[in-house]
Amino acid sequence: MKSTKEAPITHKDYLSIGSDEVFNALGTTKNGLTEDEAEIRLKKCGPNRLPREGIKVERIILRQFDPLILILLATVIISIFIGSAQQAYIIMIIIALSVSFSFYNEYRAGKLVEELEKKVSIKATVTRDSKTKEVDSAQIVPGDLVSVYIGDIVPADVRLVEVKDLEVDEATLTGESFPATKSAEALSIQEPVAHQATNCLFMGTTIVRGSGKGIVTQTGKNTEFGAISKSIARPHPLTEFQRGIKSYGNMLIILTSILSVSVFALNALLGHDLLNSLLFSVAIAIGLVPELMPAIVTVALSHGAHMMAKSDVIVKRLVSMEDFGNMDVLCTDKTGTLTEGKIALEDYFSLDKDHEERTLIYSLLCNSAIVGDTVTGNPMDTAIWNYARERGLADGVKAYTKVDDIPFDYQRRRISAVVKHGEELLFLTKGAPESVVPECTFYDQEGKAAGINDDVLATADKKFHELSESGYRILAIAYKTIGTKPSYSTSDEVALTLLGFLVFNDPPKPSATAALKRLKELGVDTKVLTGDNALVAKKVYEELDIPVTKVLDGPDLLKLSWADLKKAVEEANIFARVTPEQKLDIIKALKENKHIVGYMGDGVNDAPALYEADASISVDSAADVSKEAADVVLLQKDLMVLAGGINEGRKTFGNTIKYVLMGTSSNFGNMFSAAAASLFLPFLPMLPMQILFMNLLYNVANLTLPTDNVDAEDARLPRHWDIPLVQGFTLFFGPFSSVYDFLTFGIMLFIFNASTPAHAALFQTGWFVESFLTEVLIIFVIRTRRFPFFSSRPGKWLTILTIGCCVFGIILPFTFLGGFLGFTSLPANFWPLVALMVATYLLLVDAGKVFFYKVCGF
């Protein structure tokens, strides 16, 4: 790249020129950019990422001003001119405090989520200073020479200079569901549209077959994807949890509208002051509407995500936490979950000789690992290189020159390469024995090809079974001599000479037994879906002392009807040699059986299953496409980490439900009592500013709810959004606080004689104190299904803040602020009575729980 100003604007400028010219035009070479040049370009062009939607402060502020707040503000402004200016100013201060409080919490939660998202990054393979390595895709710059392989998400717009059977899923860009075939040839099309640019790759598309190399032409927002990303963004469908919260909110809005309109109309009919009646009914509506619900849900989810991040579980989509916590079946692969995931080459041999050197050398040549100072890429290919390097055997490859290769795919389950050795051209194939051996018509006998026969096959099969039963994973390697051709393809993978086998070991992970037991305790059944053969999977289960209920392999599954498959997926816990399509079928069958299915996968072939599962989990080291498809990413591939995450997800769900149940009980009862009292009292039972202030204090007390402890028995099993429970709870627990509000009215009217407008402040103060204490303290009863409620320990911060708010509410009438809000001192004998009333109320609700949960079984 001579300079950014001289650089062409889009990929179209590179379509019609040859590869060499592309290198020149972008100021790079076949060795890639130098690190220094890459750094300069990064400073000039900025990081390779799309501008994020990010937190929009103005949007969060606007969200705080719902219609009710606006009506209240309008009423307040009117009352400044024609009513009580003092009350109007106080109400405005309370609104400002409420809005700021809610804004701060939503903003802080949003920031936290942004921080978490940064922990999951997409990698790109780049060649710089002749060295190929993986870098964060944000570090890619125009001119970088990048390599792409099956499963990669293309990191930027790229002009291809080298391809091998390259097919790309460009649906995100073009909507075309069939993969596009790519080449490196120059094109003569003028002004092509994306799908015609066959020698280019576009950011965000996915490699589905083959491999390629190319030079980055554009990064970040200058890419084709950057230009259209806003227009193709689609919101995710609502989860069951979101739908539940929404319908609950709608129910309260309807109730609120009916109640507040009725209160205003009745007060007006009774001849009460119109403006005060309007303020009062709007204040009641605000007291009823769970305006803190979005903030509480966001804070609860982000708190849960933060706690999960501490256990190395990153939640990419917050609302998916509920499904994550509720899963009752987990489908996972074996490597890294039940095994250590540290695959090591243990042995290699030909059919007639142990440690046959060519077996190792051919395996190094027919290999997809990225070899630099360190070796990365496919774990088995990496293991071969590590083995050879550690023993000084890797130099053997220097006698060979690579001519071509045919990448791995999940249909063939093998990889091939063409190498030159002296004057001889060799075609090498390596892969699963059952996919390589059938293509062999010869076997290697002391360096010469001999016709394969049943005895040889039986010997190979016996050896394969013995090793598999011992838990080893096996690859076969075969070869043939081949003539020079312009290109080589999968059709050349025939008439091979079977050379030998490579034996890999991936020891079982001792902690897996405890992790599976923990998942079982959490009500999650684990099923292993592996590409390995059944013998290896069974051996791992045996070594871990995990019972095998039934083993099914890919060919078995093909024979089953859909109805039989639905039955079989319930019985089996090992599915071996399954294809990506079969993984998808297993998940669909489990979902049809009414399970909430989690799927954990890290391979390219896992992406469809991840999209299908209710809870999709991947790991940070996974293929880009899997990471992109997953809602949750584990920084460590460990089932125990996953179990911790599930537990945290359930706690989050449990704490959110507590807020919902709180809103349906004391809060609703208080506002209902206020409405009823306003009809028969010669004064307002509570001033609008007092209602709003109480609401503010109540919201402050609730804010630590997301940090509350959740009883072990509540987190033990999957829970769902239970609408009949919420409805029953509203119906049953709603009237409790009304009973005690009316009782307080009786006490204030008849024991303390506060029945005339002259004693309105005394009445209002008495009711404020009782109403606030019962409204806030009830959380300690409702937060647990246990009885007596004090057998469950509440969270530290919830206890401190709730008790703190109660103390504040008690001393408020004696302060200057209390006077300002229209409160007055209460007589000494009020306090023991209110203490007894609150205690009776809490115990009565606890007794109600016995009836609701134990007797009625909710």
Place this chain on the structure above:
Amino acid sequence: MVGVTLFDWYVITISWSIVFLIVASIFIYSRRRVAPGSVRTHASISQIIRDFTFVWILISLLFFYIVTVMVVSDLLFAAGNIVIELLLLIYVYRNRPKKTSHP
């Protein structure tokens, strides 16, 4: 309102809220859930009476709250509350789960 005293209002509202609670209890009881795998059986009269202990408590409370406010005695109110609290505690303790297991 004409002809209705504040005390009448008090009795009407507190009675209404407790009666509502009793009706809600009956409604919820009629829709009670059984453990997965079990079949709901008809409860005997003595079982229903036992299941409705909570409702008997509510009826007693209503009576107590009307009387204490009518006689205007804060001492009676305080003493009665203490007795009710003790009764409620006994009810809750007798019904507590036998064993709470922790993983």
